[in-house]
Structures are given as C-alpha cells and as structure tokens.
Amino acid sequence: MWIDTHCHLDAHEFGDESAAQAALAKAQGVGMIVIPAVETANFPIVAGLAASVDNACYALGIHPIYVPNAKEDDLRVLREQVAVAMADPRFVALGEIGLDFFIPMLTEPAMREKQVFFFREQLKIAREFELPVLMHVRRSQDVILKHVRQIPPAGGIAHAFNGSDQQAKMYIDLGFKLGFGGAMTFTRALQIRRMAAELPLDTIVLETDAPDISPSWVHPGRNSPDQIPRIGAVLAELRGMTVEQVATATTANARAALPRMLLK
Numbered sequence: 001m002w003i004d005t006h007c008h009l010d011a012h013e014f015g016d017e018s019a020a021q022a023a024l025a026k027a028q029g030v031g032m033i034v035i036p037a038v039e040t041a042n043f044p045i046v047a048g049l050a051a052s053v054d055n056a057c058y059a060l061g062i063h064p065i066y067v068p069n070a071k072e073d074d075l076r077v078l079r080e081q082v083a084v085a086m087a088d089p090r091f092v093a094l095g096e097i098g099l100d101f102f103i104p105m106l107t108e109p110a111m112r113e114k115q116v117f118f119f120r121e122q123l124k125i126a127r128e129f130e131l132p133v134l135m136h137v138r139r140s141q142d143v144i145l146k147h148v149r150q151i152p153p154a155g156g157i158a159h160a161f162n163g164s165d166q167q168a169k170m171y172i173d174l175g176f177k178l179g180f181g182g183a184m185t186f187t188r189a190l191q192i193r194r195m196a197a198e199l200p201l202d203t204i205v206l207e208t209d210a211p212d213i214s215p216s217w218v219h220p221g222r223n224s225p226d227q228i229p230r231i232g233a234v235l236a237e238l239r240g241m242t243v244e245q246v247a248t249a250t251t252a253n254a255r256a257a258l259p260r261m262l263l264k
Contacts, residue, residue, distance in 0.1 A: 001031035006207035025225035036096035038063035059095035095134025132156035
C-alpha cells in the first residue's frame, strides 16, 4: 500500500474528476490520500470529498497563500470546525498551514507579520486538540522551526521539504516527517535527491501535492495521486531498495505522523 500524504484533490484543476482520480489511485495501490484545506471556504468541500470516497481523509487549516484575504475571525471558525471534526474519523490533522516567503507579495513586512500571526495561532489550535500539522515551508524553514519550537504541535509533516541537512535534523528532532514528491524525480534536483537517499528512511513520507509539483514524466502537466507508486519507485532506486520495502516503510511513517488516519 501507498499513501499520498498531501494532495489537493478538491482543486479546480480536477473539475468533476476528483472521485475518479481517487479511484484510479486506489487501483494503483494508493490506499489513502490526505486532502488538506487551504481556507475556511473549502473546509466543507474537503470533508465532503473525503467522505465520498473510501481512500481519502482530510485536514483543516488556512494556507499561507490564502492569508492575505483571511480575516482574524477565520481562526475562530477554524477552531470551531476542528472541535466538531474531532468526532470524524476521516479528520487527521491541522493543515495546510505554514509560511511562504517565496511569493514577493507575501514577503512584504506587513504580510510576513500577518502570516506569522496566522501560523502561530494555528499552532496553538493544533496544540489544544493534540493534532499533527501539515506545514507549508517554502523559503521559510528557519522561521518555521523557530515558531514550532515555541509552540510545538503533536508532530506532523514538513511538506515538500527542500531544506538543508541541519534543517532536516531539526525537524526530525522535533518529531516531524519530511515530505518528498515530484521534485525528487528530476535528475537536476541534486540536493533533494541526495537527502532522499541519505536521510533515515523512517523520517520520509511520500506526497504528490497534486495538481502541482508534477514528477518529471508528467511535467508540465497536471499531477495526480496515482503517480505515488512511480514516485516511490524513484525513492527506491535512489536508496538501493526494493519498491515493496519503500512502500511498507513510507506507509508506516505516514501512519506514525498522522495517527488518526484509519486504513482499511
């Protein structure tokens, strides 16, 4: 079995094909797809999508790219929805949350401050409910680590990890797994491929971030969760392991990172 620990299956790029994409992934051995929310408006959408297929679960959170239009009251809505979702076995984490210092508009001082405020408040919600977090860490690793040390959640995943050896060790020491996906499949991605090969296997989970971060054989087309087995095969090749060994290990790692996740 494989697990896609980060897939925006509700994205408009999938149109009305979301359920069909989940079924296609299941036929390829993807036993679970984790669907993170990005704003309060899509909280019911991700929850409903996860309920409509038998190999999906979901997370609730406010994505840093959506912070510019977010209101402080959205944090109240999030907390209330999380309190309700705790009774739903398909609800597994707080996410997608984090910081993005790649998009120029988000690096302006006022927007950096707003991002940090929303990130810290969501970390507090995660702590309150003892939930792991799915973290967006683009160009923001050291700042993320600083705040996670101050408000430590119950572990989680550093999504689309692309940091240094030192940053990887810090995440691991704080109880996080590191997400690897399509970027690892490009031969020019030397740093990501080296880390995928050398990091302790029990720290790695697989993800697509579909419809984004397509693997090399799909790029620049739309990514999809059925690509996880082939992405896993790349990891197996990099590590000199069998595909079955990587599937078993990364599935166990995902379950450890997201203990509420129920697998059939």
